[in-house]
Each structure stands twice: as C-alpha cells, then as structure tokens.
Amino acid sequence: MIITMDKTASQNEISAVIEKINELGFEPHLSQGKVRTIIGVMGVNTGKVKTEIFEAIPGVEKVSRLEKPYKLASRDFKSDNTTIRVGEVEVGSKDFVLMAGPCSVEGEHQILSCAEVVRVAGGRVLRGGAFKPRTSPYSFRGLKEKGLQLLRKAADQFSLLVVTEVMSVGSIKLVAEYADILQIGARNMQNYDLLEAVNSCKKPVLLKRGPSAEIEEWLCAADYILNGSEFPNVILCERGIKTFERATRYTLDIAAVPVAKRLSHLPVIVDPSHAAGDFHYVPALAKAAVAAGADGIIVEIHPDPTRAFSDGAQSLTFSDFARLAKELKLIASAVGRSM
Amino acid sequence: MIITMDKTASQNEISAVIEKINELGFEPHLSQGKVRTIIGVMGVNTGKVKTEIFEAIPGVEKVSRLEKPYKLASRDFKSDNTTIRVGEVEVGSKDFVLMAGPCSVEGEHQILSCAEVVRVAGGRVLRGGAFKPRTSPYSFRGLKEKGLQLLRKAADQFSLLVVTEVMSVGSIKLVAEYADILQIGARNMQNYDLLEAVNSCKKPVLLKRGPSAEIEEWLCAADYILNGSEFPNVILCERGIKTFERATRYTLDIAAVPVAKRLSHLPVIVDPSHAAGDFHYVPALAKAAVAAGADGIIVEIHPDPTRAFSDGAQSLTFSDFARLAKELKLIASAVGRSM
Amino acid sequence: MIITMDKTASQNEISAVIEKINELGFEPHLSQGKVRTIIGVMGVNTGKVKTEIFEAIPGVEKVSRLEKPYKLASRDFKSDNTTIRVGEVEVGSKDFVLMAGPCSVEGEHQILSCAEVVRVAGGRVLRGGAFKPRTSPYSFRGLKEKGLQLLRKAADQFSLLVVTEVMSVGSIKLVAEYADILQIGARNMQNYDLLEAVNSCKKPVLLKRGPSAEIEEWLCAADYILNGSEFPNVILCERGIKTFERATRYTLDIAAVPVAKRLSHLPVIVDPSHAAGDFHYVPALAKAAVAAGADGIIVEIHPDPTRAFSDGAQSLTFSDFARLAKELKLIASAVGRSM
Amino acid sequence: MIITMDKTASQNEISAVIEKINELGFEPHLSQGKVRTIIGVMGVNTGKVKTEIFEAIPGVEKVSRLEKPYKLASRDFKSDNTTIRVGEVEVGSKDFVLMAGPCSVEGEHQILSCAEVVRVAGGRVLRGGAFKPRTSPYSFRGLKEKGLQLLRKAADQFSLLVVTEVMSVGSIKLVAEYADILQIGARNMQNYDLLEAVNSCKKPVLLKRGPSAEIEEWLCAADYILNGSEFPNVILCERGIKTFERATRYTLDIAAVPVAKRLSHLPVIVDPSHAAGDFHYVPALAKAAVAAGADGIIVEIHPDPTRAFSDGAQSLTFSDFARLAKELKLIASAVGRSM
Numbered sequence A, B, C, D: 001m002i003i004t005m006d007k008t009a010s011q012n013e014i015s016a017v018i019e020k021i022n023e024l025g026f027e028p029h030l031s032q033g034k035v036r037t038i039i040g041v042m043g044v045n046t047g048k049v050k051t052e053i054f055e056a057i058p059g060v061e062k063v064s065r066l067e068k069p070y071k072l073a074s075r076d077f078k079s080d081n082t083t084i085r086v087g088e089v090e091v092g093s094k095d096f097v098l099m100a101g102p103c104s105v106e107g108e109h110q111i112l113s114c115a116e117v118v119r120v121a122g123g124r125v126l127r128g129g130a131f132k133p134r135t136s137p138y139s140f141r142g143l144k145e146k147g148l149q150l151l152r153k154a155a156d157q158f159s160l161l162v163v164t165e166v167m168s169v170g171s172i173k174l175v176a177e178y179a180d181i182l183q184i185g186a187r188n189m190q191n192y193d194l195l196e197a198v199n200s201c202k203k204p205v206l207l208k209r210g211p212s213a214e215i216e217e218w219l220c221a222a223d224y225i226l227n228g229s230e231f232p233n234v235i236l237c238e239r240g241i242k243t244f245e246r247a248t249r250y251t252l253d254i255a256a257v258p259v260a261k262r263l264s265h266l267p268v269i270v271d272p273s274h275a276a277g278d279f280h281y282v283p284a285l286a287k288a289a290v291a292a293g294a295d296g297i298i299v300e301i302h303p304d305p306t307r308a309f310s311d312g313a314q315s316l317t318f319s320d321f322a323r324l325a326k327e328l329k330l331i332a333s334a335v336g337r338s339m
Helices: A011-023 A108-120 A145-157 A169-178 A192-201 A215-226 A256-263 A272-276 A279-292 A318-334 B011-023 B108-120 B145-157 B169-178 B192-201 B215-226 B256-263 B272-276 B279-292 B318-334 C011-023 C108-120 C145-157 C169-178 C192-201 C215-226 C256-263 C272-276 C279-292 C318-334 D011-023 D108-120 D145-157 D169-178 D192-201 D215-226 D256-263 D272-276 D279-292 D318-334
Strands: A002-005 A027-032 A037-042 A060-064 A084-086 A089-091 A097-101 A125-127 A161-165 A181-184 A205-208 A234-238 A268-270 A296-300 B002-005 B027-032 B037-042 B060-064 B084-086 B089-091 B097-101 B125-127 B161-165 B181-184 B205-208 B234-238 B268-270 B296-300 C002-005 C027-032 C037-042 C060-064 C084-086 C089-091 C097-101 C125-127 C161-165 C181-184 C205-208 C234-238 C268-270 C296-300 D002-005 D027-032 D037-042 D060-064 D084-086 D089-091 D097-101 D125-127 D161-165 D181-184 D205-208 D234-238 D268-270 D296-300
Touching: A002 A011, A011 A027, A011 A037, A089 A097, A097 A108, A097 A318, A108 A125, A108 A145, A108 A318, A125 A145, A125 A296, A145 A161, A145 A169, A161 A169, A169 A181, A169 A192, A169 B169, A181 A192, A192 A215, A205 A215, A215 A234, A215 A256, A234 A256, A256 A268, A256 A279, A256 D279, A268 A279, A272 A279, A272 A296, A279 A296, A279 A318, A279 D256, A279 D279, A296 A318, A318 D318, B002 B011, B011 B027, B011 B037, B097 B108, B097 B318, B108 B125, B108 B145, B108 B318, B125 B145, B125 B296, B145 B161, B145 B169, B161 B169, B169 B181, B169 B192, B181 B192, B192 B215, B205 B215, B215 B234, B215 B256, B234 B256, B256 B268, B256 B279, B256 C279, B268 B279, B272 B279, B272 B296, B279 B296, B279 B318, B279 C256, B279 C279, B296 B318, B318 C318, C002 C011, C011 C027, C011 C037, C097 C108, C097 C318, C108 C125, C108 C145, C108 C318, C125 C145, C125 C296, C145 C161, C145 C169, C161 C169, C169 C181, C169 C192, C169 D169, C181 C192, C192 C215, C205 C215, C215 C234, C215 C256, C234 C256, C256 C268, C256 C279, C268 C279, C272 C279, C272 C296, C279 C296, C279 C318, C296 C318, D002 D011, D011 D027, D011 D037, D097 D108, D097 D318, D108 D125, D108 D145, D108 D318, D125 D145, D125 D296, D145 D161, D145 D169, D161 D169, D169 D181, D169 D192, D181 D192, D192 D215, D205 D215, D215 D234, D215 D256, D234 D256, D256 D268, D256 D279, D268 D279, D272 D279, D272 D296, D279 D296, D279 D318, D296 D318
Parallel strands: A097 A125, A097 A296, A125 A161, A161 A181, A181 A205, A205 A234, A234 A268, A268 A296, B097 B125, B097 B296, B125 B161, B161 B181, B181 B205, B205 B234, B234 B268, B268 B296, C097 C125, C097 C296, C125 C161, C161 C181, C181 C205, C205 C234, C234 C268, C268 C296, D097 D125, D097 D296, D125 D161, D161 D181, D181 D205, D205 D234, D234 D268, D268 D296
Antiparallel strands: A002 A037, A002 A060, A027 A037, A084 A089, B002 B037, B002 B060, B027 B037, B084 B089, C002 C037, C002 C060, C027 C037, C084 C089, D002 D037, D002 D060, D027 D037, D084 D089
C-alpha cells in the first residue's frame, strides 16, 4: 500500500500517517520527492487493511494498492531517478560510470597495474574478486582477505572506489571494511538471508541479476535489500541470462536497461564481460549499454588474459580496454552523458 | 584426479596412497565399491600433480584425470548406485519413495490431516515449509520454529520422516533438530556458503536443481556438499527449468532423470508440483517421473488448496492425491519398482 | 465465435444458422458431438458481429466469443477427444500407437529390416524420411521419390502404415501418393503456406511442435490445417523445445502432453528421439510419454546407428527397441492403454 | 572444402580448379577478394574428396576443410565485409541504413504519410507488410497485391526503396515485381523450399533470424540462399529470441550483431520493434543496435498506433520516430558511421 501525501502536507500530517502505520503493526517507508512525500506501508498482509483508514487522515492525497510484488524499488513509490553517491561518484546521475578490474585479485603487481589503467581510462571504480563463487569446488576461490587488502591499496593509490563481491553473511563485516560498494553476485540474487543481512554495513549494494531471473524477480530481490535500508542503496546490474544460444556464455538482455529504468527508480549498469564470456564481443556490448541508457558498466580486464586465474577468455587486454574507453566517451557524449 | 586401486589391493596399500595425498596437501576421498576401492584426490590445482607419483605405489591399478568439473558426484568416481538410508526408508533402492505434504505448514490441523493422508497413500516422507523462500519480501514466510515443531509432531504421529527446507547457515542447527532430510531450495543451489555448511548436521540433503542450472552445474553443487561429507548424502531433485513456455510455471526437464542417473551415482527424485505450477498437470508429471526412472517424487497437497497460504494453485486435494498414489503404484510395478 | 445448439435442435435450425453465417461472409464449421452440435464462425473480424444475430435463431442455446487465438483445435469447440482413424489404426483411442523407423530411408534392405522389427515389436506405423530438412544445405537430403517407394513397399510387406515428412507445397501430391499420414516438421510449424495446402490431400497430418513454439502457437498452427478440413485431421507431436540445457539436444516438454490434451481435443504423441538427440535417453523419455498420457510415440531406429546417414546418435538399435517396446506395453497397461 | 588461390594465380589456373570441381560432380563458388580468389567446393560429401587432388594444381595456395556447417556465409570463405547495393543504398558500408514503415500496409493515406516521415527522418527504405504471417489464422493477413501496389507507389513518391515479406514460393514473382528487397520472416527461416526458390528473382534478401535459431543455424539458412545466387545477396536481421523473460515479447540478442559480423562477411541489421513488442523500449534497442555495430535497423511506425491493424503496441508514433532518428544520427557519428 502506498500513501501519497498532498504537496502541502505538513510534517505533523506526515507523522500522523506514520504513527497509524506503526499502530497497525506495519512499517512505514518514506520517500521524500522534490514536491511531495510518498509513504510505503510495508509488511505481510497489508492487503487486508482498508484504504479508508489512511484516506481519513488530513494531508493524504490518495492511497493506492500496488499490484506489483515489489514496492520500494518501484517507480510508483519513487518517481524521480535515484542517484547513489559513493565518495565523489554519483551512480544514476548524468555521469556514465566506468568500473573495471580483473576477475580475481591475483597479486599486488596485477591489481596495481589494473588500477592504473582504470584510472587513466577515466574509470572511477576498481572491481576485483577476493571471494570467488565458482561452479566447481575445485576451482580457485580467491585470495580472500589478502585480496581485499590488495584491492583497497590499489584503489587508494589511484583514487578509485572499490566494488567486490560478498558471498556470505559471515563475511559482510570483513568485506565492508575494504569495499565501498558490496556486490551480490548472480548466483546469490535470491539468497534472501544474504540480501537482508547486507544492510548491516550501510553501504551501497550492486545487485546482479540472476541468470534465470525475470526483471520482476530482480526488483523483488532489490526490495529485500531496500526494505532494511534507510535510503535507496541498490545499483542494479544486468549481466546476461541463460538462453539456448551458445556463441556467447549468456545472452545480454539489453532491453533490461530500459525496462528496469521504466519500472524502477534505481540506477542500472551492465556487465558485458560475464554476458559475453568472450573478449571479442565485450566492446560491442559495452557500447550498446551506454547507448541503451545504462548508468555505467563493469568490465573485466587483465594484464595478460591468457594467464588469468579465472575468466581469462572474457577479459580485455589493457590496450583493448583503453580503446574501448575512448569509444565509450564518444557515445556517452552522443547520448548526453559525461564520462 | 581419481586413483583406482587394484581389486586385490591391501589396506596398507590403500593407506599408503592416502598418506601420499595428505603429504601433497590434498584431501583423499574414499569410495569403497563392492569389488574395489576408488580414491579421489580433492583440492585446487590437482591438475599440476603428476600421475606417476601415484602410479608408482603398489596396489594402484590406474590414475585418471577427470575432465568433468565435478568428481564425487560422478559415476567415474563411484560406479554403483548410491542408496541413502534414512530411518527405514532407502532412497535410490528398488523402492519408489513418495514424499508429500503442504507447501507451507499453516497449523496443527492442516499438517496432521496431510500427514495422515500421506501415510494412508503409502508415502514415507512428510514435506512442509517452515522457513519459506519467497520472491517478494511481503509474502508469507512461514511459521519458522513453530512450523518445524508441528511438522515433527505430525510426522511422528504417522510414522513418517520429515523433509524441510533450510534457507540459511544460521538456521541449519535448528532445522536439523526437527528434520530427517534437509532440503536446499532451487534459489540456493549455488549458495556455496550454505552448501558447505549443511554438512555440519550430518544428515541427508535433498538438493533441488536451480531453474537455470545445467545438469553439470547441479552436479557441481552436489560436489560442494559431498566434499564435506564422510559418505554420499545428496538426493538430487529435478523441479523444472525456466523456458519460454507459459502454460506451466516451469518446464519439467524429464530427461534430467536419465541424464543425472547416467552421469552420477546419486538418487534422483522429481518435484512435479513446482514444475507445473498448476494442479491439473501434476499427476501426469508424477507418472512420467516414475516411468522415466526417478527414485521418488515430492508432491504438494493441501486439505483446501483454494485457501492455502502459498502455492495453492499447484496443490493436489486429498482425493486427487489418493488417486494419483494408486496410479503411481501400478506404474512403479510396471517398471520393476515397489512403492 | 462459437454457437452451441440446443440438444434438441433440428436439422432445419442448424441449417438456418449456417445460412446466416454464410450470408455474413464467414465460414461455418460444424462439430457434431454425441449430444449436441457446435458451430464455429470462422473468418477475420468475427468479433465485430453482434451475438444477438445468432441468439435470435431458434435452436441456438448460446453464443460465445472465444478469447483464445485458436478455435477449431480447442476443447471449447469440441469437448470429446478426437480419434483419428487411419486404416485400422485409431490414434487418440484407447490404443497406444507405436510408430518407428529410421531417420532417413537409405536403401531397401535397411527399410525392410526396420519394418520387420517395427511389426514384431507391435508397432503400427513405419516412419522414414524421404525428403529431409537439414540445417546445412550440404548435408544428405534424402532419397526423395525413391525413398517414398521403398517406404511404401516395406510398410505394405509388413502391414504397417506410412508416416513421412512433406516439406513443400509442390511435393504434397507426390508424398500423399505413398504416405498414409503426412508429417509437417518442426521447422515448418509456422509455414502457413504449407499448412493451408496440406489439406488438398485429404489425409491425416502429424504436426510437430516448433522448437520455440508455445503450446498456444502450436494449436494455432493446427487451426490453420483444421480450417481447411472437413473433419479433425491433426495429430499433435511434442518433440522437444530449445532451452539452455546442453546434455540433451532439446528439452522434452513432457507437460505439453497434459496441457495440449486439456486445451485441445486432438490426439497428442511424443517424439523422444529428436528431443533427446542421444539414444541413451530415448527409452526413459518414451516411457515417460506413455505414463503422461500420450496417445503414441514416434521413435527412430536403425540396423546400425553408427553408420546412419543422419541422426545416428539418437537412433535405437533393433534390440534396444525391442526391449523398449516390451517395457512400454507394461506401462501402457498400467495406465489403462493397450498396445 | 575451400581452395585459397595464390595471390598471383592466373585465370587459367583458376579455371583448372573449377574444371576439376565440376569433374568431381561438385559445384564451384568463386569469391573474388581484393588480393586473392577463394573457391568453395559445394555439395554433399565433399569431405570424402582428398585435398591433395587440388593441392597439386598450380596456383593453389592451400586447401582447407571447413568444420562449420555453413560455408558461403563464412568469413573463412570471404574475409572482406560484403556490401549489398540496392539502388543508391549500400547496406554493409559506412552508411547506417534506416528502414521504417508500418507493420501492415493498411491504406493509401497511411502508407504515404509513413513514407514521407521516413524520408524526412533520413530513412532510405520503406517497410510494410502486404502478405502478413499471423499466428492465428483468424487475424488480418494483409492487403496482398493491393498492399504491394500502395507500398511501391509511396516509396516511389518519396524516393525510397521497398522491403516487404514474401511468405510462399508461389508469390515470389509477384512480390519481386514491387519490392527492392525481399524479406524472409522469422517463422520461415528454415523453410528451405522458400530459401532455395527466392533466388529466382535475383534480388537482395533480408533474412530474419528465427526466434529459436542459434546463430550458426541462421548462417546455414543464409547458405541455402547464397548457394543459388551468383553474388552474396543476404542481409541478416536480428529480431529477438524466445526466452523466459516476459517484460518484452522477445529478448533482443544484441550480441548477435558482433557474433554474426565476426563469423560472417554479410551485413547485419536489427529489428528493435519485434524484439521489444512494446514501443517504450524500441528507441533504447535501436540505439544499442547502432552502437553495437549494426549496419542498419528496421523499425515499425504508424500514424496512429492505437488503431493499427497489427502490432500497434510496438509501433512508434511519427514524433517519437523523428526524435529517435536524430538520436541515432548522433550515435552513428560517434561510432564512425553516417546516416
């Protein structure tokens, strides 16, 4: 249930609504727009509450029921685009945000060289896996805390932010010590335990779409996180879905960008590397992303892709990445974005 | 790497191999077949170890590298079918095991009436959700511990076993107090943290296939569990995959039964209810499962499906379920199974 | 629009309705059930005709608009199961109809030996490709008319019927000279030109589901054929859909059997060979088909699969086929069918 | 089999190779590149011919076997990009070609107004359906020859080319009288009869990818056409594939653009309208297409989408289309293309 307050509603009137929500055993969620305030009524079985209860309160313009299974991520709840500020970077703003780095942090030289290249190319965020989810338990699973330390060091040296994956509730605290943005990977998109716990660190969360998740399910997963946060802190990331086509590892659902941006106020970025699974196709997908309206991309690079511990086939060399960054800048500018 | 011992290998020879594995920093996994012992060498980068090191040890017949990303779940590692004994039930034996119950435990009367119907129909295991993973955070999420208590009580009263889902590492201990078999749901099939932790309870695990998981990825997930267990303790469960077809909620991949049974030694059961998402089609899918060689099915029933807290559309009424059980018995007998 | 006549409606009343339909520029389609007659109003824009026009005619019980895009294939139009009689075989009856033969007719000895094996196993219909649709233009495309002649000869010698594919409008007449049932392949399921022309031969049509066709689209394709036929002459055939799973060539949508049988009155058979693409899995899929309620199966066999001109990997040897036929008989009997 | 001639090979040497190919019962296909000639050996079972037979002929540099099931569409056969010239338009050149028009030709005013808008926006080709393939036989199927006449008239008045679909062998001659480019629709991508017959009109063919066709199957379909043509005459068109996502009608496989351009020398365009099935998402997909390297797009527009006879939901209004064309020009310029 969503309560839209009148443009002229007073703080007292808003408080009265909140009080009533609490009284009924639900939780209020405030969305303060430029012109008016919207209040979400969160909880199980809100459908049983009569709208009249709220319509009677002064300052309430209208009360509407959401038929969508997600609420806080919805444009109905918040009509303006959400901008997520991390340090000096604003994801969801006019800026097109370039995030890049290796699949796995492998060592100091590797991550430092990546960070330098990211910085030079105009990137703002350094990615790198320290805890790696792997299909087979016998694959390399990351340097763990050592990887986090190296990542932080490299990012600091080149004035970048850090985004890295958190795979378990138990490691949220540790990862949050080093990271500016916590990534929840595609495999964990419906790991509700993790989604609900990640807010404890009060940091922005990059939520990858699961490879078989409908966009609606993805937005529901966002609501699991938003529901425990005081402000919208989710960056959506499209990274390809499972289809029958075998020329690429996944099929990048480029339409997910305009669809998610229409249904939701949250920023949307694209991961062309995992979608393609093949470096040949990464630049084309990255360029498609910016043209389609994405707020950024997250790309894998490596000083020597043939020797990467993981995902070498989809990693760009430094020179390919530098060329791509230049091309992206031109397209960003053509669609009214800066990079 | 897999070491096949000679049929006549002595215990000392086996021990020598194990010692060498430990010495190299890997972990040995023993599979004692009827005629010979197979020893898996588990760990990252076993590919760098020369096979000659083991071939030189007396009693070793051959050393082979597995190209598959899973090992312990593989038929190459264990050629006989695995039978998982839980109480008096043997999953993977000649018996076709019928598991049934409501989607969610809703109350004492509901679960007791279900348990009675399951027992009368020849079922051996009572299912029921106490912790419910839900796409939307605003849906009913189960009675939690209260649900577990009711489930246990109902199962005990009608001499049934209990299978129920565990959704988080933090609740494994609690769930294991009440359950005989722990279920890992489709959404958590690649929640590696949970897969590795679930062994702490030393109980069999029913591992549902993720809706976008290739069979190979499913067997890799099984290896995450098997890798921490002293004996094979995983029951695979096919429950439908995501496809373009909309007449059913998922598409039951019935071929997954013979494929998984050919690639793996583990028992395979089928969940026709979640696959169909519509009670009209559940009996046909259940019958297909037994004919295709599944070792059991897990079906949703409800005393009054129209009032179910969750998944009512796919729940069978008691009379439909009783009729189905009779039909299953006839088909089971036609394919040489008892029920 | 569907007009349901009163149980006691006279022939004159029925004629009056038909006359009115013709007068409005539409085409009437009669379905004579056991107790009443249903008349379909076929044509573009029937939605613009007011139902009152027909409701006013004596003998009309009710006039309803179909929201489904298919009509003649629908259970709403014909509630009894349709049985298609070909020679002495009745597809859609209590009999489970076994159809088998090689992918391609390759020579006289090959097809004669197949026909004998089919007959001995209890099969009623001989399949074999004379005109072969091939993904690559450089693959073997069949013996053409010579293949048809051999097929007919072999079938006649062993008292079997012939089903074979027709790929083009131009060859319908030729194929119909030799075949008892014309197959429209999966690639041509939406070749509307062919669907509309095939009726010229007044023979039953086996319509394979396209690998990306929703069940609703499949039934629409059936309507293209039914629309030009005086009696229901379509046998639906499920043969697997395209999904991400790679262990099998396609994913057999076993639920398509109960779904199509619920939505439509037409008989439904299953092709386990093309679905699996691997002989190991064909028996399990065939057995699932009969248990799920299919009216028959169509299976590929070959005297020496390793030397087959096409689809060798999915063809059963004669001995595997004979064993399967025995197993199918037992399951058919368990589900109340004879074979 | 592909025979690469030496750079300095004489015409006589080339003729000798061609003679040998004919002598062996195969068909030669010449690809004259800027620096050298490549000769394809076409036919069934070319795999049985020894490469030595050709290697011995003077002027032959190397003989290689293609493992791919398509040959003429392959980059191995022709390494330069193919440009298809139609009137003054060059598809596959530096120009980004804008094709637009209504789904169906509905009447003179409608198609004339569309043509004017296309011309003003910088479009070069007018699309419009005269023969419409429809899922249901009861839907509007086009104005047929009347539609073709109107389409031609409108295109001529505004100096545009005409692309329109041909659905059957019997209507190729008629359609080719009016059209500059013949479209083969997604449903007919594997209608081999049509693919082989379409060359009779000696016009370029726009080949849409089938909704469940792997890119390799699409290129095989192109080979069916190329095999009967004296010069490369196929324009590939990506239009979305069937997946589980329901927010859009199909999922645009944007990666198909770089994949097809890497595997093949043929031009590749994109149809964002059928992929999206919803006008809201068409501009984003169109912009992604040009950024990803497509050689053009084909878009549906309508003077009043809410009243369109077909596909209204995905048609752009004239003003939305005009705005999109301006945005496309900017992006085209950013990626080095002109429009």
